[in-house]
Amino acid sequence: MQIAEFRSGLNAWLDEHHDEIAPRYAPPGTLDEHIEQMQHAKSLLFEAGWMRWGWPERVGGLGGSPMLRTELGAAMAGRGLTDPGLYSLVEVLAPTLIDYASADLAAEVVPRLLNGTEIWCQGFSEPGTGSDLSSLSCRAVPQDGDAATATSWVINGQKVWTSLAQYSERCVLLTRTGPPDSRHRGITAFFVDMNTPGITVAPLEMINGAFEFAEVFFDDVVVPADRILGEVDGGWAVAMAILPYERSSCFWQRTTYLYHRLQLLVEAAPETDVAAQVVGNAFLQLHALRSRSRITQHRLADGATLGAETSIDKVLVGLAEQSTYDAVQRLLPGVVELDDTPVGEAWRLEYLYSRASTIYGGTIEVQRNIIAKRLLELGGTD
Amino acid sequence: MDPGERALLAETVRDAVEAAQAKASGPDAVDGALADLGWLEMLDAEPRDAIAIVFTALGAANATATVLDDMLATALGVEPRSDLAVLLPTFAGWDAPGRVVGGRVTAEGLAGPRVAHAAELLIPFAGDDAGAATVPVAAADITEVHGIDPDGGLHAVTVGDAEAVSVAADSRALEAALALGRRAVGHQIAGAARAMLELAREHALARVQFGRPISQFQAVRHRLADALVAIEALEAALTAAADEETPITGALAKAVAGRTAATVGAHCQQVLAGVGFTTDHPFHRYLKRTIALSGLLGSTDAIVLDLGRELLATKTVPTLIEL
Numbered sequence: 001m002q003i004a005e006f007r008s009g010l011n012a013w014l015d016e017h018h019d020e021i022a023p024r025y026a027p028p029g030t031l032d033e034h035i036e037q038m039q040h041a042k043s044l045l046f047e048a049g050w051m052r053w054g055w056p057e058r059v060g061g062l063g064g065s066p067m068l069r070t071e072l073g074a075a076m077a078g079r080g081l082t083d084p085g086l087y088s089l090v091e092v093l094a095p096t097l098i099d100y101a102s103a104d105l106a107a108e109v110v111p112r113l114l115n116g117t118e119i120w121c122q123g124f125s126e127p128g129t130g131s132d133l134s135s136l137s138c139r140a141v142p143q144d145g146d147a148a149t150a151t152s153w154v155i156n157g158q159k160v161w162t163s164l165a166q167y168s169e170r171c172v173l174l175t176r177t178g179p180p181d182s183r184h185r186g187i188t189a190f191f192v193d194m195n196t197p198g199i200t201v202a203p204l205e206m207i208n209g210a211f212e213f214a215e216v217f218f219d220d221v222v223v224p225a226d227r228i229l230g231e232v233d234g235g236w237a238v239a240m241a242i243l244p245y246e247r248s249s250c251f252w253q254r255t256t257y258l259y260h261r262l263q264l265l266v267e268a269a270p271e272t273d274v275a276a277q278v279v280g281n282a283f284l285q286l287h288a289l290r291s292r293s294r295i296t297q298h299r300l301a302d303g304a305t306l307g308a309e310t311s312i313d314k315v316l317v318g319l320a321e322q323s324t325y326d327a328v329q330r331l332l333p334g335v336v337e338l339d340d341t342p343v344g345e346a347w348r349l350e351y352l353y354s355r356a357s358t359i360y361g362g363t364i365e366v367q368r369n370i371i372a373k374r375l376l377e378l379g380g381t382d
Numbered sequence: 383m384d385p386g387e388r389a390l391l392a393e394t395v396r397d398a399v400e401a402a403q404a405k406a407s408g409p410d411a412v413d414g415a416l417a418d419l420g421w422l423e424m425l426d427a428e429p430r431d432a433i434a435i436v437f438t439a440l441g442a443a444n445a446t447a448t449v450l451d452d453m454l455a456t457a458l459g460v461e462p463r464s465d466l467a468v469l470l471p472t473f474a475g476w477d478a479p480g481r482v483v484g485g486r487v488t489a490e491g492l493a494g495p496r497v498a499h500a501a502e503l504l505i506p507f508a509g510d511d512a513g514a515a516t517v518p519v520a521a522a523d524i525t526e527v528h529g530i531d532p533d534g535g536l537h538a539v540t541v542g543d544a545e546a547v548s549v550a551a552d553s554r555a556l557e558a559a560l561a562l563g564r565r566a567v568g569h570q571i572a573g574a575a576r577a578m579l580e581l582a583r584e585h586a587l588a589r590v591q592f593g594r595p596i597s598q599f600q601a602v603r604h605r606l607a608d609a610l611v612a613i614e615a616l617e618a619a620l621t622a623a624a625d626e627e628t629p630i631t632g633a634l635a636k637a638v639a640g641r642t643a644a645t646v647g648a649h650c651q652q653v654l655a656g657v658g659f660t661t662d663h664p665f666h667r668y669l670k671r672t673i674a675l676s677g678l679l680g681s682t683d684a685i686v687l688d689l690g691r692e693l694l695a696t697k698t699v700p701t702l703i704e705l
Contacts, residue, residue, distance in 0.1 A: 003705055067705050256701065263699040271694045273687065280690025283699065284641070284682075287634045291618035294703055312614045315607075371610055372603035376583055380598050 001053060001064045007071055010050055014075060020044060021081060028346035031210045035119065035167050038082045042090075042116035045072065051114050059098055060111035067301050070249040077257035084257045085212075085353075088250040089164065092242045093120045093172055100229035100238050101191060109170065109191075121194075123159040123173035123216060124239065131366040133174075133239065134184040140175035143222060147177065147232045155190070155198075155221040161360075165201045165214035168194050174235050187235035191227045198222070208352035246361060247310035248300045251293045251317050258286055258324050261350070265324075269331040282327040285320040292316055308374035311367040318358035318367075325354040383431050391431070395419060396439040403445040409495045409535060412440070412447040413464075421449060425456060430624050437566045441573025444667050446535045448496035450566055455504055457559035458514045458551040467493050467500035467519070469539055470563075474681040478556060480507030480515065480541070487515050487546035489522075492678070495535025497524055504549070505541065512553040515546035531674040533667070561632025564679050565623050568639035571675050572616050575646040578668045579609045582650035585657060596653070605649040616642040622703050631702055633685050640682030643672035 014021065021044050025033040045051035054069030055061025073091060077084040094113055097106045112118040129136040138157025142150030155175055165171070171192045178186015194201070198221035203211040230238045262282055269275045296313055300306055328347055329336045335344050336351045358364040372378045383391070395416070402415035416436060424432035433453065440447055452462035460466065469479045470492045479491030489505045497503065503522055506514045521544035527536040551559075583606060586597035596602050616638050623635040647669045651658050658665040676682065693699055 007704070071705060252705070259699055259701050262693075266693045266699055267697050269694060271691075273691070276687050276690030276694055277683075278690070279693050280686035280688075283689055283693060284634060284637050284686055287622070287702065288615040288619050288638050290701065290703060291622035292615055294705060295618055295621060297705055309614075312611050315611045316615060365604070368604040368607035369600070371607035375610060376579075376603075376606055378583070378586065378597040378603055378606065379595075380603075 001062075001068060003065065003067055003071060006053060006064075006068050007075075010072060010075055013048060013050065014079060014081075017044065017048075023081070027342050028349055031212060034083055034086060035164070038086050039116035039119070041076060041081050042114065045076075046111075046115035055094070055110070055114065056098060058103065059094070059106050060114065065301050066249065067297060070252050070297060073249060073253040074256035077253045078260045080260065084250070084253045086164065087253065088246070089120060089122065090114065091249045091253075092246050093122060095245050096172055096189075096229065096238060096242055097191065099241055100189065102226065105191070105226070112169075118169040119164055119167045120170045120172065121162050121165045121168040121216075122242075123162050123165075123171045123192075125161045126158060127160050131363050134187070134236065136174055136176060136187065137180065138173070138175050138218060140177050140188055140190065140223075142225075150225050152222050152224050153190070153228075155192070155218045155223060157218050159216040159218075160204075161213045162201075162216045163213045165194070165216050166203050166211070170194060171216070172229065172238075174239055177235075178233055182233075184236040186233055187239070188232050189229040189235035189238040190223050191229055192221070192223050196221050196223065206353070207355065208349045210349065210353075243310065244300055244306040247306060247313050248293070248297045251289075251313055252297055254317060254321070255286065255290045255293055258321060259290075261324055262286065262327070265328050265331060275331050278327045278330050282320075282324050285316075285323050289313075289316040289320040308370050311362075311370040311375075314361065314367045315364055315371075318364050321354050321357040325351045383428055388431055388435070392435045392438070395435050396442060399439040399443045399445050399447075403443045407446075407533065409446045409448050412443075412445045413449070416447060416449060422452060422462060425453060425462075433562065433566050434569050434620070434624070437569035438573035441570035441575075441671075442577050444533075444574060444577070444664070444671055446495055446533060448494055448535075450494055450563065451496045453566055454559050454563055457562050458504060458506065458549065458555050460504055460514070460516075460549050460551075464496070465499070465501040466516075467497035467503050469493055469503055469505045469541075471679060473677045474684055476560060476680040476684075478506040478508040478512060479539075480505035481509065482507045482511075482513075482515060482546050482548075485546055487517055487541055487544050489539070489541040491539055492527070493524070493537045493539045495537075497522075497537050497539060498526070498535075503539070503541070505546075506551070506556050506559065507546075512556055513548055514551040514556070515548045517541055517544040517546060521545075529674065531667075531670040534671060534674050536674065557629050558627070560679060561623065561627060561629055564632040564636035564639075565620060567675050567678050568616065568620050568623070568635045571639040571643050571672050572613060572620065574668045574672045574675075575609070575613045575616070575642055578646055578650040578665060578672075579606065579613065581663075581665050581668075582606060582609070582653040582658075585654050589657075602653055605653055609646045609649045612642040612645040626703050628702070630689070630700070633680065633689060634702075636680055637682045637685040637689070640676040640685075643676045644682075647672055 023037045052062040053064050054066045076082045126136050140153045140155045143152045143154050173190045173192050177188040198219045200217040201214050203214040336348050398415040402411040405411045451468045454468040455462040480489035500519050502516045523540045525538045589596050619635040619638040623631040657663050
């Protein structure tokens with residue numbers, strides 16, 4: 001399947017099935033409605049085959065370039081069928097299972113994520129562990145025997161900023177299995193069922209009023225050893241393997257979504273020179289980001305190992321997202337601030353959410369540190 | 383050209399431009415070195431790589447040459463010659479510099495160093511019947527521009543009234559030439575910006591204050607990181623403009639180039655501090671060159687305003703490039 005052929009076929013299908021797949025709620029909708037819509041769209045797209053392209057056949061996919069699924073995510077984001085932030089969990093967590101779970105486990109669970117049956121979350125950050133991920137302390141110890149022989153492990157600790165934890169059937173969880181100061185060398189990844197006894201989820205209200213992320217508490221949670229992803233003490237590699245997907249496919253999808261937002265803005269903004277300057281600037285930043293993201297996406301598809309250079313993509317996406325919503329606030333006075341209609345409510349939620357784009361996934365300061373050390377070779381620490 | 387060949391050619395061109403530049407100031411030595419390397423043949427056979435490699439090298443060495451005239455003449459359908467200069471739009475704008483009425487041409491614009499010795503001037507002209515025409519250089523009033531970048535070789539040119547000899551170019555050729563010219567200037571800025579960043583980086587690693595190299599201060603590191611982000615964004619926009627050759631991708635690449643020049647110039651100057659403020663250090667030449675180049679074929683502000691008006695008028699935001 002060629003990408004251009006996929007794109008045109010997909011767009012024709014989405015046009016034809018618009019009424020079935022479009023959101024059934026009135027915008028802006030609640031998070032519950034957004035989640036239900038995403039799962040509904042995924043199930044229709046899986047059934048029609050579109051959701052299976054770009055994934056390996058051994059997990060229910062139809063094969064082909066990973067760029068096919070990037071294209072699908074971008075089409076969904078661009079048409080307002082799913083929120084790209086919610087959808088991105090598919091793109092970052094399914095590859096983790098494919099690469100690091102046993103073949104049987106991956107074959108069992110990945111199709112359930114793709115077809116809209118399940119939602120998964122990512123248990124990485126902790127109260128004491130934000131940008132400095134390798135300092136995490138949520139502890140896993142062998143229940144019977146040692147690390148090599150144990151058939152189950154016991155997990156104790158806390159995670160935070162875990163998006164969609166309260167909706168999730170499973171969690172890709174990073175735990176400390178080495179000594180407390182073992183940093184990235186003593187981390188192990190688990191695939192945990194969220195209905196396991198001892199797990200408590202406490203949703204957090206975000207600045208925009210949504211309960212998208214949560215605190216997750218683990219009290220003597222017993223997890224079978226066959227749910228370890230990768231090697232014991234090899235969890236850092238699992239966490240880092242997520243980066244290429246987050247920084248390529250997810251950014252391309254978010255970029256497409258931002259073009260859609262700028263499109264809505266130019267439909268509503270006044271035709272003044274001030275507006276032209278503001279819109280033109282946002283367009284310039286989106287174009288620079290899209291140009292960069294496209295190159296990154298092609299490098300990944302051509303087999304390159306993505307690394308520190310994707311921090312550049314991360315800086316560009318954070319700033320472009322904020323300047324898009326800054327443009328909205330400037331050109332539609334009173335909409336973000338006062339408008340209680342559904343349109344105003346939608347812009348307000350997104351405006352407030354966009355403030356996080358230079359915080360999540362490693363703050364913009366951490367990205368600049370990485371660029372300075374790894375790309376400019378200025379020495380010193382990250 | 384595969385990536386290995388491309389890298390090798392880039393290195394060869396860069397070395398040749400640097401060596402020529404070291405030999406003599408002015409465009410003759412650099413033009414000669416590029417001619418020896420087969421610039422016109424490269425432009426004919428592999429225009430995309432030729433433009434990227436040659437103009438990046440000119441920027442990196444802060445060299446002056448007249449290859450932009452060759453490239454624009456070719457795009458306008460005229461055989462390039464060393465005695466044929468091309469008239470550029472006035473500073474910051476991009477309207478075709480000429481007007482033709484009843485076979486007579488008037489024009490106002492800028493020209494590169496070639497115009498000082500050229501026999502003919504090729505003038506793009508606007509209007510319903512847009513195209514390009516040649517006039518004898520003797521018919522033009524030409525003043526050398528010193529300005530902020532005295533080594534840049536720019537000239538202010540006016541043509542009061544001269545007989546126009548039209549060439550075959552049409553409005554599409556004018557658009558294509560503008561987009562190509564913008565890419566060329568964009569690559570030149572990218573090459574110069576990388577050179578400025580390298581100067582600032584070396585300084586930051588060597589300069590010790592408060593008992594340590596200033597490269598260890600996060601405030602310095604973040605400025606240099608942002609400079610690199612700006613350069614990489616420009617190079618990506620240039621790639622997009624070459625992959626999807628349209629007026630709008632060319633305009634965007636030039637707008638990003640101006641933005642990058644300003645960002646990189648400001649951050650690197652601040653990091654270089656007092657040292658970069660003297661003419662003993664090479665930084666000032668790059669800064670001045672990129673400031674001058676930023677206004678050629680459209681300033682960032684003017685392009686952004688024009689694009690923004692277009693988006694608002696059409697109520698359409700095109701994504702322009704696909705995977």
